[in-house]
Amino acid sequence: MTTVTEAALIANLTLFLLAIFLGFELITKVPATLHTPLMSGANAISGISVVGALLGANVAYKGGQTAVSGILAFIAIVLAMINVVGGFAVTNRMLNMIAGKNRRA
Numbered sequence: 001m002t003t004v005t006e007a008a009l010i011a012n013l014t015l016f017l018l019a020i021f022l023g024f025e026l027i028t029k030v031p032a033t034l035h036t037p038l039m040s041g042a043n044a045i046s047g048i049s050v051v052g053a054l055l056g057a058n059v060a061y062k063g064g065q066t067a068v069s070g071i072l073a074f075i076a077i078v079l080a081m082i083n084v085v086g087g088f089a090v091t092n093r094m095l096n097m098i099a100g101k102n103r104r105a
Contacts, residue, residue, distance in 0.1 A: 049076060
């Protein structure tokens with residue numbers, strides 16, 4: 001069993017908070033017309049999150065630590081899949097709207 005030192009915990013929390021701040025600042029600076037195309041890119045990142053959660057669940061299962069890590073992996077998979085499916089649905093709707101404009105012109 002590994003232990004987390006106080007310094008490592010503080011470093012990880014600092015990195016997490018900086019990522020939240022950076023993500024918020026980045027999204028608020030993006031023009032509204034670019035939000036949907038950026039969602040398509042976010043789908044790829046969410047797909048990577050699904051694979052990472054599956055790998056994490058596998059490592060936890062092999063290590064015998066299935067209670068907390070299994071629950072966290074399940075939550076990560078569910079949230080990432082919601083993001084992937086929702087992102088593709090919105091992207092598909094956007095592409096259909098563009099195709100509809102092209103057909104009418």
